[in-house]
Amino acid sequence: MKKMFGMVLLLFLTSSCEDVVEVDVPSENPRLIVNALIRVNPDSQTFTYRVKVSLTDSFFGEIPVTNLTQITIGGAILVDINNPGSGIYEATRSTESLLPDQQLILQLTWEDRRYFAWTNYSPSVPIDDLQIGDGTLFDEDDTEVIVTFTDDPDRANFYVFDFGFGNFATTDDEFIQGQQQTFSYFYDENLESGDELTVKILGADQEFFNYMNSLIEQTEDDFGVFETPAATIRGNIFDVTDLDNIDVFDNVEQPELFPLGFFAVVEEYQRTITIP
Structure with missing residues (x-):
């Protein structure tokens, strides 16, 4: 099947008239x-x-x-x-x-x-503790959360953290096998006093861990990781x-x-x- 090209008509308003510009938009076969x-x-x-x-x-x-x-x-x-x-x-x-x-x-x-x-x-592990930090390390307008969890010592583990708002992070236990780990995450969303934040920790195998890393790297600037990737x-x-x-x-x-x-x-x- 050949690739098709759609046509979009854009109207640009000027002080005296409207100009119609025809733009060919490349379109892949539906996937x-x-x-x-x-x-x-x-x-x-x-x-x-x-x-x-x-x-x-x-x-x-x-x-x-x-x-x-x-x-x-x-x-x-x-x-x-x-x-x-x-x-x-x-x-x-x-x-x-x-x-x-x-x-x-x-x-x-x-x-x-x-x-x-x-x-x-x-499998995953529980979150031991969740605290709000002062957020001053990078930007005083950011909201800092401090997450603590303990790695399962009986297996090699991969984890995916879901911070909401389409924000994800990954980690593994290569250097923390069986140990308690604490780290900070900084929200740049416009959050206010009284807002609730939910942090989730997901278990992962290495394949899912690698897939999420690729999505995060590709979409960290503009898109949520589960939107259709560019x-x-x-x-x-x-x-x-x-x-x-x-x-x-x-x-x-x-x-x-x-x-x-x-x-x-x-x-x-x-x-x-x-x-x-």
Whole structure:
């Protein structure tokens, strides 16, 4: 299929007239987006597999995909009952059914194409303490939070921190194995006294850790990490329609045939604090 070019008409107002300028806007073929980051609260008896499926449009936006033939995770069939027409597919399961390093498989079918991904359930650790700092290290207008957590000494760990407002950070335990760690994070959002901040710590495997690092590096200046990226970052979801060996699904012969997005099932702890 050939790439198409859309045309945008821009109106520039001047003191005497309106000028119409025609601009050709390059447009890639639509690409499937699968947002399948599943967060599991260990304090809840159940959790929800929640996957958002959409399609890129000509202007880097998203169109919900509401006509999947099927979507499953670990044998659970996800359905679009709770949010009809949204492209959001869900299934509820018992939290006790998840085990550390358990392998989970995502499969979906759309327009006669089959997509496949697998991941391991990644445990996390609680946040020991969350404090508001004085924020004067860089800019007195920034809001500083001081986060303390203790690494699990029995395994190699990767962590993703979600600070809200589309802000994420990553760390691993290469130099803090089994130790307590304290660090500061500075918000540059316009926050006021009485506002609440929620900090979350997600478990991760190395693949998800690397993927988040790439997204953070690409989007740290202008965009949230789960907005459609300006440049394509390959995740762990593959188009396996034309592959004859399910054990080799890295699309070697079809390097451009893959969706955007990532599949991960992670344990998540959180703490909330109010700005004094």
